[in-house]
Amino acid sequence: MKILVTGSSGNVGRHVVNELSRLGEEVVAAGTDVEKLGKMFDGGVSVAQFDFMRPETYSNALRDIDRVFLMRPPHLGKPEDIYPFIDSLKEHSIRLVSFLSLMGIEKNPIPPHHRIEKRIEASGIPFVHIRPGFFMQNITGLHLKEIRERDTIFIPAGESRTSLIDGSDVGLAAAAVLHEPERHMNSAYTITGPEAMDYYQAAKVLSDLTGRKITYGKPGILKYRNYCINERGLERKFANVTAALYLMTRMGTAEAVTDDFFRLTGRQPKTFADFVMENLKTFER
Template sequence: MKVLVTGASGNVGRYVAHELLQMGEQVVAAGTDIEKLHDLFEDEAEQVILDFTDSMTYKKALHDVDRVFLMRPPHLGKPKDLFPFIDAMKQNHIRFVSFLSLMGVEKNSLPPHHKIEKYIESAGIPYGHIRPGFFMQNISGVHAAEIKERNQIFIPAGRSKTSFIDAEDIGLAVATILHEPDKYQNTAYTITGPEALDYYQIADILTKVTGRRIIYTKPGFLRYRNYYVKKRDLHKAYVNVTVALYFMTRLGTAKEVTIDFIKLTGKQPRSFEAFARKHINCFI
């Protein structure tokens, strides 16, 4: 049977799909942009349109599938947006689902990931939640514009520390449990990078790697939200979720360093400095 990878053209999904293919699995790469999926996977994986807001796309996506990597698209801020698809997974007798959750959500009901985890569990679908720390790709992605254009990190995390993890490492961890679902039934793993850093330290690392002086401006929540909604023109629901996550970060929920990634994969997670050097073009 096949493995459905939702968000297969995104930061994590593409790595999940790649690792599964390396393990010899048949992969169905799902997303809303079929051309982008074809460019990424060509003949390596089947490609299918999947829109969580359109139940008409569910049947084809779940055809001949017994395992699913499920991730919440950033623009869908409400947990109930994913509930119909979870119901469809149950109706299609999905054997195992790995949900891309968030570090610390088992103790915090504020982010949408908490309710999604609970809904999967209540549906009775065997699961393996992966709860990563903040993606390093958030810095090289959505937050890279200010770094490149203004030499600034514009993130409302205060002086809190975060155990950043590379999305490539997340992809390997997810693929590992999807490849052996019986071994990981009804489990949850919190995976992090090798160290917890504050954004002043991130700025110092980027200064070292780029050769430019990068500073952390430590904006407040309102200033950050107004800037990303009005200046960057990002979707309000997405920005609101990030505000909630950075609020959690300030409470110290993102600083834990775990060895779960090592236990799952037998490998060491990538450091932020190694990540920044590998993805230097994102910052210059």
């Protein structure tokens, strides 16, 4: 049987595909652009047309599938958008669904991940929730513009600390649980980096390794939200969810450091300095 990977072109999903392939699993990379997926994986895995908002794509994507990596696309803000696919998983007798959730989500009902977790659990499908801390890739993604153009980390995290994790490490952890479903079913793992750091420390690492003076802007939540909407042109729902996550971060929800990654993979997670060194060219102006 095969493993279906949703979000397979993303920062985590592509690593899930590659790590599962390395483990000898048959993988189906799912997405809306199968031509792009075929090129990305160089024909090394099967690809399937899939769209959460088009239920007619479910059956073909789930053919001969017994395990699923489930990731909510960022543009789908309502958990209800994912529910029809979860119901379809039950109909197809899936052995295990590994859902990419969020660190601390079990105590935070605001982001959509909380209700998606509850829906999966209520369905009776064997599950593993992968709950990572904030991705290091947020620095090279959402927050890169301000670093490149203003030499500033513009994140409303206050004085709080965050145990940043590399997306490749999250992908490796997800692959590990999907490879051994019976061992991990009906559990949750919180995947973090090796240390909790505040964004003053992150700015110092960036400064030391890029050779530029990069500072931590530390905007307030409302200033950040308004900036995202009015200056960056981000969707209001996306800006609201992001602001809510950083509000929770200010309360200390993202600072825990766990050994779950090591227990799943036998490896130590990457440090933030490792990540910056691997992406130095990305930070150039």
